[in-house]
Amino acid sequence: MKQISSLFLVSLLSGATTLGAYKLVFDNDTPSSALSIAAPHSALTKNVSYTGAEVPTDFTDAADKAVHTVVHVKNTSYATQSNPMMEFFYGQRGGQQQAQIGTGSGVIITEDGYIVTNNHVIQNASELEVTLNNNKSYKAKLVGTDSKMDIALLKVDTKEKLPYATFGNSDDIKVGEWVLAVGNPYNLNSTVTAGIVSAKARNLSKDGLQSFIQTDAAVNPGNSGGALVNTRGELVGINTMISSTTGSYVGYSFAVPSNITRKLIEDIMEFGNVQRGVLGVQGGELNSMASKELGISQTQGFYVNSVVDKSGAQLAGIKKGDIIVKIDEKPINGFADLNAAVVTKRPNDVVKVTVDRNGDMVTLPVKLTKNEINSFTYDGLELQDLTAAEKKQLKIDYGVRIKEITDENYMPYYDELKDGIILSINNTKATDIETVTEILSRKGQNQRVRVEMLNKNRQVVRFIM
Numbered sequence: 001m002k003q004i005s006s007l008f009l010v011s012l013l014s015g016a017t018t019l020g021a022y023k024l025v026f027d028n029d030t031p032s033s034a035l036s037i038a039a040p041h042s043a044l045t046k047n048v049s050y051t052g053a054e055v056p057t058d059f060t061d062a063a064d065k066a067v068h069t070v071v072h073v074k075n076t077s078y079a080t081q082s083n084p085m086m087e088f089f090y091g092q093r094g095g096q097q098q099a100q101i102g103t104g105s106g107v108i109i110t111e112d113g114y115i116v117t118n119n120h121v122i123q124n125a126s127e128l129e130v131t132l133n134n135n136k137s138y139k140a141k142l143v144g145t146d147s148k149m150d151i152a153l154l155k156v157d158t159k160e161k162l163p164y165a166t167f168g169n170s171d172d173i174k175v176g177e178w179v180l181a182v183g184n185p186y187n188l189n190s191t192v193t194a195g196i197v198s199a200k201a202r203n204l205s206k207d208g209l210q211s212f213i214q215t216d217a218a219v220n221p222g223n224s225g226g227a228l229v230n231t232r233g234e235l236v237g238i239n240t241m242i243s244s245t246t247g248s249y250v251g252y253s254f255a256v257p258s259n260i261t262r263k264l265i266e267d268i269m270e271f272g273n274v275q276r277g278v279l280g281v282q283g284g285e286l287n288s289m290a291s292k293e294l295g296i297s298q299t300q301g302f303y304v305n306s307v308v309d310k311s312g313a314q315l316a317g318i319k320k321g322d323i324i325v326k327i328d329e330k331p332i333n334g335f336a337d338l339n340a341a342v343v344t345k346r347p348n349d350v351v352k353v354t355v356d357r358n359g360d361m362v363t364l365p366v367k368l369t370k371n372e373i374n375s376f377t378y379d380g381l382e383l384q385d386l387t388a389a390e391k392k393q394l395k396i397d398y399g400v401r402i403k404e405i406t407d408e409n410y411m412p413y414y415d416e417l418k419d420g421i422i423l424s425i426n427n428t429k430a431t432d433i434e435t436v437t438e439i440l441s442r443k444g445q446n447q448r449v450r451v452e453m454l455n456k457n458r459q460v461v462r463f464i465m
Contacts, residue, residue, distance in 0.1 A: 035109055035262055036166045057178050057231055059194055065233030066182040067190045068133050068163040070226055073117055073140075073154075075102035076127040105183035105226035106130060106154060107235060108164045109265070113138075113156040116265055117225030118240055119145045122152050130156055133190055144268035149256055149343075150240050152225075153265045165227060168234030170213065170257035171330075173197055181217040181239055181253065183226025193218040195253075202254060203336035211340035212254035213237045219253040228255040237261070263344045277347040277368030280311020281318060285334030298356060300333045301325045316366040318355060325361070326354035342368065381405060383422070385433050398431045399423055399454065416461075421454040 077100045104121030108114070115130060122128055128140040138156035145152040173179070174197065181193045195217030202212040213228065219239050228237035237255030267274045283305035284290065291299050301323040307314045318324075324332050327341035328351055345351060347370040354363045382404040391397055399421040405414050422430045425439045426449050439449075448464050455461055 035266065036164060037169075037262070059178075059180055059192070059231065062180055062229055062231050062233035063182070063192045066165070066180060066227050066229045066235075067192065069108045069165040069235075070133065070182045070184075070190070071106045071108060071115060072131040072184045072187075072189055073104045073106045073115075073121055073225060074129040074131070075104070075122050075125040076100070076129070077102070077124050078126055103184065103187055103222055104224040105222065105239070107225070107227045107238065108132075108162050109167075109235075111161040111164050113158050113162055114143070114265075114269075115140065115154040115156065116238060116261060117152050117154060118238065119147045119150045119152045121225045122154070128154060130154065131189075132162070144272060146264050146268070146274045149260060149264055149274075151238065151256060151261055151264045153268050165229075165235040166233070167258050167262050168230055168232070168236045170236045170259045173200070173213065173230065173236055175199060178231050179215055179217060179236065180229050180231075181215065181219045181223060181226060181255075182229065183219065183223035183239060185220035185222040187222060191223075198252060201334075201336040201340050203334075203339070211257065211260065211336045211343065212240065213257050215253055215255065216251060217253060223253075234258075257340070259344050260340070267346070275346045275370075277342060277345045277349055277370065278308075278311070279318075279338075279342060279351075279353070279366055280308035280313040280369060281324070282306045282308065286323065296323075298323055301356065302332055302335060302338045304355075310369075312367040312369045313353075316353070316364040318353065318364060318366070319357070322355040322357050322362075324353060325356050326363075327351050329354075381407070381410070381417070383433060383436060386421070394421065394454070394458075396421070396423075396454070398429055400430045400433060400436050402453075416455060417453075419456055420461075422451055423454055423460070424452040425449050 078098070102121065102125075104117060106115040106117035106121070109116050122142060122145070125142070128142065129137055130140045131137045138158060140154040140156045143153040143155050177197045179195060179197055181195070183191060185191055195215045197213060198216050199214040202214045213236070215228065217228070219226070219242055223239050224241075226239045227235055228239055230236050236258045238258075238261050239253060239255045242253045264274055281302075281304045283303045286294075286296075286299050286301050286303050288299050290303070291297065294303065296303075304313075304318060304320055304322045304324065306320055307318055324338060326332055327338065330337070330341050332338050332341065342351065345368055347368055350365050350367050352363055353366045354361055381402055384401045384403040386394075386396075386399055386401055390401075391399070402417050402420045402422065405411065405417055410417060422436070424430055425436060428435070428439055430436050430439075450462065451465050452460060452462050
């Protein structure tokens with residue numbers, strides 16, 4: 001059973017790294033509406049014939065549209081630099097504040113100044129400033145973020161009508177299609193590079209939530225938050241990270257699809273946070289090894305290992321052993337495809353789920369439910385968010401419960417760990433599952449973490465994991 005469950009873990013792609021917000025340290029005196037969606041189209045931009053030295057497509061119109069909608073984002077934060085020698089000899093404490101400047105890119109999405117970028121570009125910012133392609137600069141305020149999908153929404157106040165990007169349909173792009181990446185790598189403003197879509201629905205995270213567009217367009221530090229556009233100049237993605245052993249571009253880059261981006265920022269605009277709907281199934285994607293362990297012939301699709309009680313999936317009749325092969329007629333080959341089909345929906349939306357049930361294709365309408373309780377498995381510990389009632393009972397306003405222990409190495413400590421409440425990891429508050437996954441995703445392969453936990457006896461204990 002342990003072998004089977006291990007097949008369902010979503011592995012983290014080695015070498016994946018975010019693109020932007022590289023930091024430079026400066027002294028204190030250093031100078032420091034509705035979204036537009038493209039109309040449906042019947043065909044891709046016509047290619048000119050390709051004979052040797054000729055370029056296969058004229059990118060000039062698309063580049064001209066995109067560069068005016070992409071901005072430079074400057075993130076200023078402050079850190080206190082202490083001087084141990086001054087403290088020792090003169091008793092001076094407190095240190096000197098120094099500015100840390102991070103840079104990245106963003107895309108204007110409305111004429112009245114809404115801008116989408118990456119969460120990691122603006123993280124921990126004390127001040128935000130954006131500079132347009134015409135070199136005009138504006139102070140920006142943060143409207144909201146979604147750290148799971150690495151998307152943030154900014155707003156600048158201006159009386160001018162700004163040029164803005166038109167959203168394309170990222171579901172329509174095809175592997176092999178030409179795309180342009182537009183951004184500000186290494187502070188080089190308005191840089192345009194070209195490549196093709198290498199793959200779709202790439203997942204690079206342990207929780208399987210992400211579903212990236214993979215391209216071979218050259219992007220580098222500073223491109224984060226910039227535009228990925230098709231040959232019509234329509235926004236099809238937000239450039240987010242690269243796969244690299246050096247920190248610079250060596251082959252592949254990844255972008256959050258525009259359909260997912262648009263849904264996230266519409267949620268932030270309307271509700272103030274992201275509204276996530278869930279099917280209510282647990283399991284994993286199939287491959288040859290998993291199928292052999294399960295004794296089935298299918299090697300593609302999402303295998304349902306269990307169904308959450310009172311979820312939309314259970315109410316619709318999805319059962320353990322079903323293989324999800326389509327959602328709204330879109331093929332489901334694995335978890336990334338399943339997530340991509342659901343992440344653009346909200347609670348109470350209905351999706352048509354087609355399952356392979358012992359060779360019979362059954363289509364069921366599933367009403368998505370709200371993800372009230374998040375859970376996450378890490379290093380043999382199954383973690384779960386606390387409910388509001390549990391927090392009130394424990395008289396705490398944050399924490400993550402150890403719901404179950406599955407690693408044999410922890411079994412001697414089962415009674416001490418089970419139902420314990422993790423309060424902090426590496427001195428960072430364990431606010432919720434999202435915070436914990438973010439902390440653990442930054443951990444090195446052999447690096448240990450310091451955990452502070454409230455045990456069943458209401459005692460605070462500390463240990464190394």
